[in-house]
Amino acid sequence: MGNQAADRLRRLREEMERHGVDLYVIPTSDFHGSEYVGEHFKTREYVTGFTGSAGTAVVLKEEAGLWTDGRYFIQAKAQLDGSGVTLYRMEEEGVPSVKEFIEEKLRPGGCLGFDGRTVSAKEGEAYRRIAEEKKASLCTKEDLVGNIWEGRPPVPKEPFFILEEAYSGCGTKEKLSAVRQKMKEAKADAHILASLYDIAWLLNVRGGDISHVPVVLSFLVITEQECIWFVREQSITEAQRAYLEENHVSTMPYGEIYSYVSSMRSKAVLYDEKSVNFRILKSLADSVKKIKRENPSGLLKAVKNPVEIENTIAAHIKDGVAFTKFMFWLKTNIGKIPMTEISASDYLEKQRRAQENFLDLSFDTICAYGANAAMMHYAATPESNARLEPEGFLLVDSGGHYLEGTTDITRTIALGLVSEEMRKHFTAVLRANLNLSAAKFLYGCSGLNLDILAREPLWEMGIDYKCGTGHGVGHILNVHEGPNSFRWKQREDGEDLAVLEEGMVTTDEPGVYIEGAYGIRIENELVCRRAEKNEYGQFMCFETITYAPVDLDAVDADGMTGRERELLNRYHKKVYETLSPYLDEEENDWLKEYTRAI
Numbered sequence: 001m002g003n004q005a006a007d008r009l010r011r012l013r014e015e016m017e018r019h020g021v022d023l024y025v026i027p028t029s030d031f032h033g034s035e036y037v038g039e040h041f042k043t044r045e046y047v048t049g050f051t052g053s054a055g056t057a058v059v060l061k062e063e064a065g066l067w068t069d070g071r072y073f074i075q076a077k078a079q080l081d082g083s084g085v086t087l088y089r090m091e092e093e094g095v096p097s098v099k100e101f102i103e104e105k106l107r108p109g110g111c112l113g114f115d116g117r118t119v120s121a122k123e124g125e126a127y128r129r130i131a132e133e134k135k136a137s138l139c140t141k142e143d144l145v146g147n148i149w150e151g152r153p154p155v156p157k158e159p160f161f162i163l164e165e166a167y168s169g170c171g172t173k174e175k176l177s178a179v180r181q182k183m184k185e186a187k188a189d190a191h192i193l194a195s196l197y198d199i200a201w202l203l204n205v206r207g208g209d210i211s212h213v214p215v216v217l218s219f220l221v222i223t224e225q226e227c228i229w230f231v232r233e234q235s236i237t238e239a240q241r242a243y244l245e246e247n248h249v250s251t252m253p254y255g256e257i258y259s260y261v262s263s264m265r266s267k268a269v270l271y272d273e274k275s276v277n278f279r280i281l282k283s284l285a286d287s288v289k290k291i292k293r294e295n296p297s298g299l300l301k302a303v304k305n306p307v308e309i310e311n312t313i314a315a316h317i318k319d320g321v322a323f324t325k326f327m328f329w330l331k332t333n334i335g336k337i338p339m340t341e342i343s344a345s346d347y348l349e350k351q352r353r354a355q356e357n358f359l360d361l362s363f364d365t366i367c368a369y370g371a372n373a374a375m376m377h378y379a380a381t382p383e384s385n386a387r388l389e390p391e392g393f394l395l396v397d398s399g400g401h402y403l404e405g406t407t408d409i410t411r412t413i414a415l416g417l418v419s420e421e422m423r424k425h426f427t428a429v430l431r432a433n434l435n436l437s438a439a440k441f442l443y444g445c446s447g448l449n450l451d452i453l454a455r456e457p458l459w460e461m462g463i464d465y466k467c468g469t470g471h472g473v474g475h476i477l478n479v480h481e482g483p484n485s486f487r488w489k490q491r492e493d494g495e496d497l498a499v500l501e502e503g504m505v506t507t508d509e510p511g512v513y514i515e516g517a518y519g520i521r522i523e524n525e526l527v528c529r530r531a532e533k534n535e536y537g538q539f540m541c542f543e544t545i546t547y548a549p550v551d552l553d554a555v556d557a558d559g560m561t562g563r564e565r566e567l568l569n570r571y572h573k574k575v576y577e578t579l580s581p582y583l584d585e586e587e588n589d590w591l592k593e594y595t596r597a598i
Contacts, residue, residue, distance in 0.1 A: 003082065004049065005047065005048055005049040005080075005082075005083035005084065005085065006082070006083055006084045008046065008047050008148065009047060009059065009064055009083070009084055009085070011148045012024070012047055012059055012144060012145060012148055013059065013061055015144045015147050015148055016059070016061070016113065016144060017061075019111075019113065019139055019142055019144065020111050020139070021111045021112075021113035021139050021144065022060065022061065022106065022107060022110035022111050022112070022136075023058065023059070023060050023102060023105060023106050023110065023111075023112050023113065024058070024059045024060075024113045024114065024144055025056065025057070025058055025098070025102070025112070025113070025114040025119065025127065026043050026044045026047060026048075026056065026057040026058075026059065026114070026145060027044065027056050027114070027118055027119055027123070028042075028044050028045075028053065028054055028055050028056065029041065029118045029119070029120070030118065030210075030217070031117045031118060031194070031217075031277055032194045032195060032196050032217070032219075032275060032277070033120050033194060033195065033274055033275035033276075033277070034196055034210060034213070034215075034478075035053065035054075035478060035480055036053055036210055036211070036212070036213050036363075036478070037210060038153070038155070038156045038209060038210050038211070038217075039153035039156075040152065040153045040154060040155050040156065041118065043115075043118070043143075043145040043146070043149070044056070044057045044066075046145060046149055047059070047145055048064075048066050048079075048080065048083060048085045049079050049080065049083050049085075050066055050068070050072075050075075050076050050079045050080055050085075051075075051079060051379070052068055052071070052072040052075055052076060052377060053377065054068055054069055054071070054072065055067060055068035055072065055076070056068075056098050057085065058098060058101060058102065058105075060105055063086065064084060064085045064086065065085065065086045065087075065088050065101060066080060066085050066086070066087055066088065067088045067090050067097075067098050068087075068089075068090060069090045069091070069466070069467070070089070070090070070091070070376075070465075070466025070467055071376040071377050071466070071467050072375075072376070072377060073087075073089055073466070074374055074375045074515055075375045075377065075378065088101070091489075099126055099127075099130065102127065102130055103130050103133075103134075106130060106131070106134050106136055107134070107136075108134050108135055108136065109134070109135055109136060110134065110136045110137075111136060111137045111138070111139055112127055112130065112131045112136055112137070112138055112139070113138070113139035113140070113142065113144065114127065114139075114140055114278075115140070115142070115143045115144075115145075115146075116140035116141060116277060116278040116279035116282065117143075117277050117278075117279045118143075118277065119140075119277060119278045120273060120274050120275065120276070120277060120278065121271070121273040121274075121276050121277060121278050121280070121281040122273035122274050123278070124140070124277070124278025124281065124282075125273070125278070125281070140278060140279065140282075141279075155217065156208075156209040156210075156217065157209075157232055157235060158207055158208035158209050158216075158235075159207070159208070159235055160205050160206060160207035160208070160216045160235070160240075161205070161206055161207075162204060162205060162239075162240060162243050163204045163205065163206050163403075163476065164204075165204070165307075166307070167307075167308075167311055167403055167404065167476070168204045168307070168308070168475075169305040169306065169307025169308045169311075170305055170307075171204070171247075172202065172203055172204050172247040172249070173247055173248075175201070175202050175204075175297070175300070176202065176222065176227060176247070176248075178296070178300055179191065179202065179222060179296050179297055179300070180222065180224065182296030183222070183224075183270055183296070186268075186270050186291055186293055187268055187291070188266075188268045188269060188270035188291050189223060189224055189266050189267055189268055189269075190221060190222065190223045190264060190266035190268070190269045190270070191221070191222040191223075191269070191270040191271070191296075192219070192220075192221055192261065192269060192270070192271045192276055192280060193219065193220040193221070193222065193272075193275075193276075193295060193297070194219055194271075194272070194275045194276045194277060194280065195272065195275040195295055195297075195298075196209075196210070196213075196215035196216065196217065196218070197215060197301070197474055197477045197478050197481065198220075198275075198295050198297040198298060198301065199215070199216070199218055199219070199220045199229075200214070200215045200216060200477060201297060201300075201301040201474075201475070201477065202220065202297055203220075203229065203244075203247075203249065205240075206476055206477075208360075211364075212360055212361050212362055212363050212364065212401075212479075213477070213478050213479075214359065214360065214401060214476055214477065215477070215478075216231060217231075217232070217254065218230055218231040218232075218254060219254070219257040219280075221257075221260065221261075221264075223266065226248075226250065227247075227248060227249045227250070228249075228250050228251070228252055228260070229244070229249055229250070229251045229252070230251075230252050230253065230254050230255075230256060230257045230260070231251055231252075231253075231254055232253075232254050233251050233252075233253060236251065257280065258279060258280065258283045259283075261280055261283040261284055262283040262284070262285070264284065264285070264288065266288060267288065267289060268288070268289040268290075268291055269284060269288050269289070269290055269291065270291045270293055270296075271290065271291070271292065271293075272292075272293065272294055272295040272298070273292045275295070294483070298482065298483060299483065299498075299501075301474070301475070301477075301481075302472055302481060302482065302483060302484055302498075302501070302504055303501045303502070303503040303504055304475060304503045304504070304505060304527070305503065308405065308475050308503075309503060309505075309527060311403075311404035311405050312404065312405035312406070312475065312505065312527070312545065313405075313527075313545050314402075314404045314405070315400075315402040315404040315405035315406065315407055316405070316407055316525065316545045316546055316547055317547060317578060317579070317582075318355040318356070318357075318358075318400075318402060318404075319352065319355070319399070319400055319402070319407040319409065319546075319547075320409075320546065320547030320548050320575070320578065320579050321351075321355065321579055321582045321583070322348070322351035322352045322354070322355055322400070323348065323351070323398075323409060323411070323548045324547075324548050324549065324575075324579055324583065324587070324591060325351045325583070325587060326344075326347060326348040326351050326396075327411065327413060327548065327549065327551075327594075328586075328587050328590050328591070329347060330344060330347075330394070330413060330415075331413070331415075331590070331594075332590065334388060334389075334390045334415045334416065335389070335390035335415075335416070338387070339387070339388040340380075340385050340386065340387050340388060341367045341368065341369055341372070341380040341384075341385050341386050341388070341394075342367070342380050342382075342385045344367050344388060344394070344396070345365045345367040345380065345396075345398075348365065348367070348396065348398060349361065349365065352400045355400075355402065357402045357403035357404060358400060358401075358402055359400075359401040359402060359403065359476070360400070360401045361398070361399065361400055361401070362399035362400055362401050362406050362407060362408060362479045363398075363399060363408075363479050364379055365396070365397070365398040366378055366379065366395065366396065366397035366398065366410075367380060367394070367395075367396050367398075368380070368394070368395045368396075368519060369386040369387075369388055369392065369393075369394050369395075369415075370386060370392050370393070370517075370518055371515075371516050371517055371518065372384065372386055372519075373393060373394070373395035373412075373513075373518055373519030373520070374513045374514055374515045374516065374517065374518060374519045375513075375519070376467060376511070376513060376519070376521075388415060389415065389416070390415055390416035391415060391416035391417050391418075392414075392415055392416065392417075392418060392422075392518065393412050393413065393414060393415070393418065393422060393426075393518045393519070393520060393554070394412070394413045394415055395410065395411075395412045395413075395519050395520065395521055396410065396411055396412075396413065397409075397410040397521060397523065398410075399479060401476050402476075403476070405475055405476060406473055406474055406475060406476055406477065406479060407525070407546070408473055408479050408507055408523065408525060409523055409524070409525075409546050409548060410509055410521045410522060410523035411522065411523075411548060411549075411550065411551065412426065412429075412519075412520045412521060412522060412551065412554070413551050413554075414426075414551050414553040414554040418553075418554055422518060422520075422554070423554055423555075423556050424556060424559065425463075425512040425514075425520055426512075426520050426554040426555065426556075427554075427555055427556045427559040427560060428457045428458055428461060428512065428559075429457075429458070429510050429511055429512055429520050429521065429522050430522055430550060430555060430560075430564075430568070431457040431559075431560060431561075431564050432453075432454040432455065432456070432457045432458060432469075432510035433454065433508055433509070433510055433522045433523075433524065434564050434567040434568060434571070435453045435454060435456070435457070435564070436450060436451075436453045436454040436469065436470075436486065436508045436510070436526075436542075437508050437524060437526055437542055437544050437567070437571075438542075438567055439453055439541065439542060440531060440539055440540070440541050441500075441539065441540055441541075442536065442537045442538065442539060442540070443499070443530075443537060443538040443539070443540050444499055444537075445499070445500055445540070446484075446497050446498055446499055446500060447468075447469075447470065447484060447485045447486035447487060447498070447500065447506065448487065448488070448490060448497060450486060450500075451468075451469050451486045451487055451488040452488065454469045454486065454508065454510045455469070455488060455510065458510065458512065463512060465510060465511045465512065465513060466513075467511075468485055468486060468487035469486035469487060469488075469508065469509060469510055470485060470486035470506045470507040470508050470509055470526075471484075471485050471486075471506065471507055472484040472485060472504060472505060472506055472507075473505045473506070473507060473525060482498070483498035484498050484500060484501075484504045484506050484528075485498070485506065486506060486507075486508070500528050500540060501528060502528055502529060502530050502540070503527070503528065504527070504528045505525055505526070505527050505528075505545070506525070506526050506528070507523055507524070507525055507526070508523065508524050508525070508526050508542075508544075509521055509522065509523035509524075510522070522550060523546070524544050524545075524546035525544070525545050525546045526542035526543065526544055526545070527542065527543050527545050528540060528541075528542060529541050529542065529543050544571060544574075547574070547575045547578045547579055548575065548579075549572060549575055549591065549594040549595050550568065550571075550572070551594070552594055552596070552598065555568075555598065557598045565598055568598065569597040569598065572594075572595035572596070572597070573595065573597075575591075575595050576591055576592060576595040579591065580592075
């Protein structure tokens with residue numbers, strides 16, 4: 001891949017020369033600030049060869065850099081080898097940020113370029129200020145990578161469906177009314193929405209325009225009287241058109257958002273600067289008051305309603321059945337039949353697809369054996385596909401979308417003998433997971449307050465994991481959903497300061513990653529619940545809604561406190577009681593053994 005990336009960099013630099021661009025920024029984004037993007041939008045991957053889901057490339061005439069986070073350091077190092085692109089490890093000591101690098105490298109009077117449709121308003125404004133300080137110009141209306149990309153995949157045009165209220169728990173009219181109330185409070189007479197997740201949630205539609213993310217490429221503009229959906233109108237069926245009309249939603253062609261915005265007569269427009277792109281921001285008239293706020297729908301969709309929670313638990317039971325059948329097959333057949341990372345992943349997918357109302361995987365399964373698991377977001381390829389042997393750890397991070405909800409589960413499974421160090425690390429990760437799930441706290445806490453409960457067993461050993469401990473989960477949407485999360489380090493955007501509300505669903509997934517050796521992660525989903533209220537205030541707690549055994553073959557019970565053992569025993573009792581009605585006799589006998597009290 002290195003030679004191919006080097007050739008693409010050369011052609012991109014020639015294109016930069018033609019347009020007078022000195023420095024070109026290539027983010028990982030579509031026109032909507034999406035975390036995962038369709039094949040058409042993978043410009044950063046096309047140029048650098050790095051396939052991770054997060055990262056920004058910066059290309060100059062004589063050098064190029066790639067910035068990514070701790071989940072991808074090992075993977076990026078390998079994939080960038082020979083490409084001519086330097087890896088910059090984000091948030092590591094002595095490593096400049098993208099903005100600091102641009103400030104240093106952009107020459108006075110030069111030209112800074114990026115596709116304004118794929119850079120958020122927030123990032124675009126930061127780059128504009130740097131250019132202004134350097135008395136440099138901007139080139140934001142050219143997709144320079146697109147100009148050199150031969151055989152570029154087309155913009156997706158997948159069909160969509162209406163999510164019935166039996167699954168959504170709330171109708172579109174009610175949701176739009178709630179958003180309009182928030183607009184009124186912000187003194188805005190219009191709201192521009194670019195976030196595909198928020199649009200899908202508001203309109204109760206689900207699609208397939210991003211692999212494993214059931215959204216529809218579109219924009220939405222809401223005013224006091226109108227709701228206009230900028231979408232591929234030719235893909236709307238008569239029944240869907242009737243549904244939209246019933247909810248007072250009109251449509252316009254997807255590509256007309258920029259001309260529409262430029263002609264808006266609104267006095268004050270509300271927008272989220274992290275998802276609305278720079279081109280849209282610059283299309284608004286100077287006379288329009290621009291109100292930067294988080295999308296009101298963001299918090300509304302993060303707090304799941306009772307119907308969504310009930311359905312999500314039902315989805316997790318199905319998913320637990322599928323995963324437990326997979327784990328039974330794996331543990332009883334390892335060393336007896338040929339297995340690889342890919343064949344094991346395929347078997348797990350088969351078990352999920354056998355469940356009623358299964359829609360899709362919620363992300364590409366991470367099935368990583370041995371040293372491959374040290375790469376947090378490893379994806380097996382025919383070249384890397386490791387043969388599974390009856391020894392060491394297999395890490396499986398996976399999930400599914402069902403009509404009832406979305407799941408995300410990780411288990412690390414001992415395929416045979418493991419070392420004392422591996423057992424020690426596995427037990428520390430288990431303790432971390434259990435301690436966070438058992439948290440009881442006063443209302444007003446955020447994930448920033450609670451993250452230490454998970455990290456403490458690892459920090460005591462002088463080790464850490466270079467990512468957050470958990471993220472919110474969308475309802476048949478993106479598996480990574482804000483604003484709720486668990487992390488120890490405060491971020492610039494303040495997302496980690498979101499108060500944990502009743503009904504929020506957040507993952508609990510601490511880990512240990514030893515480069516060149518193994519990786520361990522145990523992940524459950526937690527729904528936030530109210531506990532008692534007294535003179536000290538409203539107490540909150542979590543309910544674990546993921547159901548699958550933790551591999552007792554890797555647990556050192558002597559390395560756990562009595563409370564931690566009791567937490568594990570209680571969890572395993574719940575797993576057995578929940579799943580046993582759906583398993584056959586042989587699977588049940590196995591599950592009983594693997595959920596025994598320790």
